[in-house]
Amino acid sequence: MDIGRFFQYIASGTAYTLGVTLIALPSGLILGMLFAFLAVYAGKIATRFFSIYSTIMRGIPPIVLLFILYFLMSGAINLTPFWAGSVSLGIISSAYQMEIFRGAILSVSADQMMAARAIGLSKIQAIRTVIFPQMIRIAIPGWSNEAAIVIKDSSLVYAIGVPEILRRAQLISASTQQPFLAYTTAAFIYFTLVFITNRLLNRAEQKLTIPSNP
Amino acid sequence: MIKPILTVKNLTKRYGEHTVFENINLTVNEGDTIVIIGPSGTGKSTFLRCLNLLTKPNGGQIWLDDQEITAKDVDEDQVRQHIGMVFQNFLLFNHLTALENVKLGLIHVKHMSKEAAEAKAREELARVGLAEQADHYPGQLSGGQQQRVGIARALAMDPRIMLFDEPTSALDPELIGEVLEVMRKLSFEGMTMIVVTHEMGFAREVADRIVFMEKGQIVEEGTPDQLFYHPQHERTREFLWKITELYGKKEKEA
Amino acid sequence: MKKTLVALSVLLIMAGLLAGCGEQAPTSTLDKIKQAGKVVVGTSADYPPYEYVDETGNYTGFDIELMTEIAKRMGVSLEWVDMPFDSLIAAVQEGKIDMSISCFNYSEERDQQVDFSDPYYTSQDAFLVAEGFTGTITDPADIVQYKIGVQSGTVQDEWVTTELIETGLMPESKLSRYERVDQAALDLQAGRIDVLVADSVPAQALIKQFGGFKIVYEVQLYTGPINIVLPEGDKALRDEVNKIIKQLQDEGFIDQLAVKYFSE
Numbered sequence: 001m002d003i004g005r006f007f008q009y010i011a012s013g014t015a016y017t018l019g020v021t022l023i024a025l026p027s028g029l030i031l032g033m034l035f036a037f038l039a040v041y042a043g044k045i046a047t048r049f050f051s052i053y054s055t056i057m058r059g060i061p062p063i064v065l066l067f068i069l070y071f072l073m074s075g076a077i078n079l080t081p082f083w084a085g086s087v088s089l090g091i092i093s094s095a096y097q098m099e100i101f102r103g104a105i106l107s108v109s110a111d112q113m114m115a116a117r118a119i120g121l122s123k124i125q126a127i128r129t130v131i132f133p134q135m136i137r138i139a140i141p142g143w144s145n146e147a148a149i150v151i152k153d154s155s156l157v158y159a160i161g162v163p164e165i166l167r168r169a170q171l172i173s174a175s176t177q178q179p180f181l182a183y184t185t186a187a188f189i190y191f192t193l194v195f196i197t198n199r200l201l202n203r204a205e206q207k208l209t210i211p212s213n214p
Numbered sequence: 215m216i217k218p219i220l221t222v223k224n225l226t227k228r229y230g231e232h233t234v235f236e237n238i239n240l241t242v243n244e245g246d247t248i249v250i251i252g253p254s255g256t257g258k259s260t261f262l263r264c265l266n267l268l269t270k271p272n273g274g275q276i277w278l279d280d281q282e283i284t285a286k287d288v289d290e291d292q293v294r295q296h297i298g299m300v301f302q303n304f305l306l307f308n309h310l311t312a313l314e315n316v317k318l319g320l321i322h323v324k325h326m327s328k329e330a331a332e333a334k335a336r337e338e339l340a341r342v343g344l345a346e347q348a349d350h351y352p353g354q355l356s357g358g359q360q361q362r363v364g365i366a367r368a369l370a371m372d373p374r375i376m377l378f379d380e381p382t383s384a385l386d387p388e389l390i391g392e393v394l395e396v397m398r399k400l401s402f403e404g405m406t407m408i409v410v411t412h413e414m415g416f417a418r419e420v421a422d423r424i425v426f427m428e429k430g431q432i433v434e435e436g437t438p439d440q441l442f443y444h445p446q447h448e449r450t451r452e453f454l455w456k457i458t459e460l461y462g463k464k465e466k467e468a
Numbered sequence: 469m470k471k472t473l474v475a476l477s478v479l480l481i482m483a484g485l486l487a488g489c490g491e492q493a494p495t496s497t498l499d500k501i502k503q504a505g506k507v508v509v510g511t512s513a514d515y516p517p518y519e520y521v522d523e524t525g526n527y528t529g530f531d532i533e534l535m536t537e538i539a540k541r542m543g544v545s546l547e548w549v550d551m552p553f554d555s556l557i558a559a560v561q562e563g564k565i566d567m568s569i570s571c572f573n574y575s576e577e578r579d580q581q582v583d584f585s586d587p588y589y590t591s592q593d594a595f596l597v598a599e600g601f602t603g604t605i606t607d608p609a610d611i612v613q614y615k616i617g618v619q620s621g622t623v624q625d626e627w628v629t630t631e632l633i634e635t636g637l638m639p640e641s642k643l644s645r646y647e648r649v650d651q652a653a654l655d656l657q658a659g660r661i662d663v664l665v666a667d668s669v670p671a672q673a674l675i676k677q678f679g680g681f682k683i684v685y686e687v688q689l690y691t692g693p694i695n696i697v698l699p700e701g702d703k704a705l706r707d708e709v710n711k712i713i714k715q716l717q718d719e720g721f722i723d724q725l726a727v728k729y730f731s732e
Binding site for chain 1: 510513514515516520521522523524525549550551552555558559562563564648649650651653654677678
């Protein structure tokens with residue numbers, strides 16, 4: 001098989017990799033941010049509950065969780081491996097993202113909340129106008145890391161039958177006996193995706209930096 | 215007829231076993247400047263934060279004008295609009311410019327239009343001498359400037375009473391003056407204020423009444439004249455002597 | 469401590485739900501296939517010459533061509549789903565795929581979870597070694613002295629586990645299980661294993677592709693007939709598939725395929 005075809009076959013899995021990532025990462029974001037705010041502001045029971053959720057989800061290897069969630073979902077609703085895998089990865093990521101946002105919220109000092117309440121803002125208004133904008137800036141570096149992880153973890157859905165980059169590399173390797181070439185090709189593609197993502201997020205972080213005198 | 219703006223009856227605050235203060239009574243009339251002095255850690259800041267319900271007292275009542283704000287179904291956010299607070303650590307919103315800091319409450323709490331809020335915010339910043347710094351971020355301002363923005367932010371809400379919690383304790387000495395000057399002006403303009411501070415000069419010149427608090431109790435209360443020159447309690451005398459020594463003034467009272 | 473207990477109970481609840489999901493009421497998959505106008509077939513396309521990808525990136529191989537013809541005769545289109553071999557049985561069980569063709573041998577263990585079609589071909593096992601191998605193997609049990617490799621989830625895996633390890637003839641540490649057979653071949657090349665126990669047809673393919681290997685012994689252990697894997701209890705589907713298999717056997721179609729893919 002010539003190099004061009006080789007590369008093209010593996011690279012055509014990129015659409016699936018991106019698809020999985022673009023479902024998993026945003027769903028993890030929405031859930032993670034919601035959980036983080038609830039964990040910090042919605043009272044003791046909420047804090048305890050999300051703490052347990054986070055501990056469990058982060059204490060099990062993602063691939064194991066993927067299988068559990070995938071087969072759990074099969075019983076209830078009939079989703080294709082692509083959707084089931086993406087949603088599962090989103091749920092897994094929500095736990096890690098929750099911790100990122102929770103840490104960022106707590107880094108915005110409690111005094112900011114106090115000052116906001118002191119001028120008559122309600123708790124929700126304070127969260128929206130004072131806590132959230134500061135929290136986002138603090139969260140970007142950690143989130144950039146998580147985005148890279150989700151891109152890489154998307155490869156796990158090979159195990160449930162999604163024809164993404166890794167699985168294609170495996171198949172090509174099996175038919176052509178060129179494992180090194182197959183896997184370094186896959187590695188190159190993943191690396192490129194992660195690199196671009198990190199660059200974009202760095203740019204965003206710089207744009208959002210609040211001016212100050214050193 | 216002098217009207218009390220703030221009335222405090224039997225206010226008590228406990229943290230678990232530890233009583234911070236107990237059965238505090240205080241009346242603040244319109245236009246009064248009350249300065250609270252006393253050793254650190256005696257509950258002065260906690261007391262102040264109870265007045266605008268940031269901290270919940272365990273016992274007692276507080277009235278703002280005719281409304282009992284410690285009553286059960288009170289809308290606290292509503293109440294806090296009318297009580298301004300200035301913090302030791304300024305606590306400006308770091309992601310907003312000075313102007314935006316002052317505007318925030320006007321837009322979201324007073325529901326003013328963008329234009330009206332902008333105009334009023336500029337007015338307040340000018341009042342504290344910071345018209346030029348409107349578009350600066352807190353990180354670009356000195357401590358004294360930040361605190362003045364903090365004062366403008368509180369003043370913009372047109373509060374009935376202003377609470378100052380050790381407003382100059384976190385400032386470098388050369389920056390203290392500009393903040394005290396703003397506060398002095400406010401007091402002369404007739405603002406009702408309660409100030410917790412160690413600045414004895416300010417207390418002596420500006421206060422209508424000085425309250426000496428120690429170990430969660432009001433030990434003595436009176437005019438500056440009374441407290442500085444004729445203190446009733448030994449503790450008051452001791453404390454004032456110590457603190458004026460600390461601040462470089464070696465005046466001992468008879 | 470309390471946190472641990474709550475965490476454990478949540479895990480147990482999840483496990484319970486999962487266990488409850490195992491049983492599926494037998495519905496007519498055949499009806500579903502006819503209605504949808506397509507059959508979803510699972511395979512593990514890393515097993516030349518039974519199933520693999522060709523130069524243009526399409527699935528090809530003995531099983532692939534056979535199933536394509538079967539679908540044609542069923543009057544439906546075919547959708548392939550590729551996944552690691554040891555995920556296929558569960559996928560049929562869970563109804564994620566309608567059936568699977570992937571060089572499956574019959575086994576009692578598998579029979580508890582899925583059904584089998586009639587055999588469409590017969591395979592046997594081969595012991596593959598590097599060309600420089602100096603040992604003698606006259607009996608399958610002779611391999612216990614060597615480091616063994618198998619593909620995980622295959623009947624070769626089952627044979628080694630049941631006949632050699634569980635009987636105490638060989639310690640488990642001498643067995644390496646691989647997700648794919650070409651991974652095992654790489655280790656054979658590197659000397660990390662001495663003997664690769666695999667289906668003889670892919671073993672031949674590995675010799676052709678890698679070079680430097682030879683088959684020292686061929687036998688039928690747990691192998692033998694290979695079948696299509698079908699959902700449990702679906703008689704209608706099984707009858708339909710078996711009917712077509714018999715047709716293809718009688719027409720000589722399968723023999724032609726064997727010549728195309730298996731001869732040298």
